[in-house]
Amino acid sequence: AQSVTQLDSHVSVSEGTPVLLRCNYSSSYSPSLFWYVQHPNKGLQLLLKYTSAATLVKGINGFEAEFKKSETSFHLTKPSAHMSDAAEYFCVVAGFGNEKLTFGTGTRLTIIP
Amino acid sequence: DAMVIQNPRYQVTQFGKPVTLSCSQTLNHNVMYWYQQKSSQAPKLLFHYYDKDFNNEADTPDNFQSRRPNTSFCFLDIRSPGLGDAAMYLCATSSPSGYSYNEQFFGPGTRLTVL
Numbered sequence: 001a002q003s004v005t006q007l008d009s010h011v012s013v014s015e016g017t018p019v020l021l022r023c024n025y026s027s028s029y030s031p032s033l034f035w036y037v038q039h040p041n042k043g044l045q046l047l048l049k050y051t052s053a054a055t056l057v058k059g060i061n062g063f064e065a066e067f068k069k070s071e072t073s074f075h076l077t078k079p080s081a082h083m084s085d086a087a088e089y090f091c092v093v094a095g096f097g098n099e100k101l102t103f104g105t106g107t108r109l110t111i112i113p
Numbered sequence: 114d115a116m117v118i119q120n121p122r123y124q125v126t127q128f129g130k131p132v133t134l135s136c137s138q139t140l141n142h143n144v145m146y147w148y149q150q151k152s153s154q155a156p157k158l159l160f161h162y163y164d165k166d167f168n169n170e171a172d173t174p175d176n177f178q179s180r181r182p183n184t185s186f187c188f189l190d191i192r193s194p195g196l197g198d199a200a201m202y203l204c205a206t207s208s209p210s211g212y213s214y215n216e217q218f219f220g221p222g223t224r225l226t227v228l
Contacts, residue, residue: 067228
């Protein structure tokens, strides 16, 4: 069984300041972990993924995430927020050999001008 | 570019009038998924096809059906839409043949309104 918990339903940051979106996971096996972003009325776009290679994963648009097995965390960060980052972010886990994904409840990121 | 395409992007139907949503893909992926996403919620998996094998989620209402006539196309049929079925419907694909086979690629979604 697998699950994922996004610790914040809403995060607000000022433009140009760092972004931190928190995610904890639970999985019986070595998991694959993803962060997806969804802009209003759009589909989901993959930001980055962890699949048991490097623990620090770099994604698109300056985002990165670090897989920490000891803390069962996969937090998403970005050094400097941009207005275009305002969106809903989903942390997602997939178990080994499982074609289905388990979604977190999402974090809405608001950027303050 | 290889992609997942959904038509129409916006669909309005009347209460109880059957509606079909369409998804096509140029990725040649084995697996195709349909999700329902209501406002401010995570996507909820309705069902998926692994090649021609249909896999229904236990809590998907019978009102929702799906067809996959070939690798490229998959359809979502809502036999008698109710007001509670108004949502964004997302199609996604994945391929089990690669190392990161469980990454899913999403289409832009179809926003369904029920009057």
